Amino acid sequence: MEIRQLHVDEFEPSLTLSEYAFKYKVSGEDRVKQEQKFKPERVWGIFEDGTLNAQLTLLPLQAYIQGKTVSMGGIAGVATWPENRRQGYVAKLLKHTLQVMNENGQTLSMLHPFLIPFYRKFGWEVYCEYKKYTIPVAKFPLKTDIEGVVRRDSANLEVLDQLYNQFAAQYNGTLMRTKEWWQDNVLDKDTHHSVFFSEQGEAEGYLLYKLENNQLVIDEFVFLNEKARRGLWTFLANHDSMVTGAELKLVPSDDILPYLLPDPRIPQENYPYFMARIVNAQAFIESFTFNNLTENGKYTVYIQDEQAPWNEGVWEWTVNNQGSGSLTRSDSTDMQADLSCSIGTLTVLLMGYKRPQELARYGKISGSAEAVKWLEEITPQAKTALFDFF
Structure with a gap:
């Protein structure tokens, strides 16, 4: 068995799979x-006797x-032949790509799961959800x-990108x-865009939408x-003679549009969406900004991560009064740690999808009441979202 990046002449077997x-x-x-457009260096495959079995x-x-960008490894296109399933090929690929991401300095990874329980076994956890109206x-x-004024289908990409990044x-x-x-x-030939400009000519918002089956699909x-x-x-309301309604997709979970409607009784759905995983806990925490406390705090934490041995173990977690954190390997055992959680739980905690005390209440974090309270106090409030798919 061989795990390697594909070669440029292996487009056909990759696409066929x-x-x-x-x-x-x-x-x-x-x-x-x-x-x-094929980029073989981005595709990792498992080969047996020269045959591509999974990728x-x-x-x-x-x-x-936290308003800054971090290097992230996006996992996509996980595929294997049916006769090769349940033989551990995907597990081997995932573990291998975790090592690659760690070596590349990608401290975070994200993916869209075909089955959430499957990827939870490897440390990924649901980190965001979206609404659909x-x-x-x-x-x-x-x-x-x-x-x-709203201008339709006339803005350049730089305007859309600037607005998107601020949002x-x-x-x-x-x-x-x-x-x-x-x-x-993101854009295709069927997608319209409309940009709102203030009286001063400043772009302050945009829509990406389609007209499909008498609906505005936003x-x-x-x-x-x-x-x-x-x-x-x-x-949008000026389309009232053309459409019967609107469908809004990938709406952030903190959106309150129904409350603002004259009649809020509209069909609403919530979906767990993407999963995320911290690849390197030490690097992630040491680049993170925590809440400032009056005194330095230090507790030990046991991080469970069977797939990434560089994360697994007990660490001394310190946050100083400037909000800078550090992780240092500890000689303590997991039974002696003040806090204990999986890498998936640590991910959703630091990304802001769930709060520490909430996770502790349901057994996802274990530890002393004092340590959990400290974790709650240092962890900033945040909100999560994703408007893309890969």
Whole structure:
């Protein structure tokens, strides 16, 4: 058995495996385009006697944490032939890519799970969820007179990217998008964009949407202030003679639109979305900004991480009165640690998806009441989201 990156001449076996695993077909001109964009160095495969048995793609991405970007390994396209399943191939690939990410300095990893319990075994944990709204046109927000203007399908990519970054940086776990990512993964020929500009000509919000089956399908609704939100909704409401309603997708979980509607009784759904995993706990914590306390604090923590031995074990966790944290290997045993949790729990805690005392209440963190209280006090309040898919 050999685990390695694919070669440039292995596009066909890679695509054929993906087509079978994900039940789609690429042909003709689209196949030629995909081959031109094929980046074999990003695809890791397991080979037996020269035959590709399983593969995954490791994407070099950047994610926002506390308003700053960190290097993140995005896992995508995990596939294996049915006759090779339940033989540990994917487990070996995941463990190998964890080592690669650690060597590359990617302190965080994210993926979209086909099955959440499967990836939990390897340390990934759900870190965000999204809302989906279905709003009949009669229940749209009221039209309002706004000082500003909405311009449709005329803004350049730099304007959209600037607005997106200001909005996305408010959340932990959102992507920093490159121009290539926008073009290949966000925009397409069927997607319209509309940008709200203030009276001073400042771009303050945008919509990405499609018109499908008499519906406004809104992929992204980004606004920097209330005026922009109202202006964009007034623009949408002016479609009332063309559509029967709107469907908003990938809405951040902290959104309160239903409360703001004249009649908030609309269909709403919540979905657990992506999973995340800290790749290197020491590096992640030492680049993190904690709440400032009047005195330095230090507790021992046992981190359970069977897949990444560089994380597994007992650490002295120190946070000084400037909010800087450090992890130092301890001689204590796991039974002596003040706190104990899995790498997945540590991930959702630091990303802000769940609070320490909440996790302790349900047995995801164990430890003394004093240590849990300290963890609650040093951990900043945060919110998580993701507006992309890979």
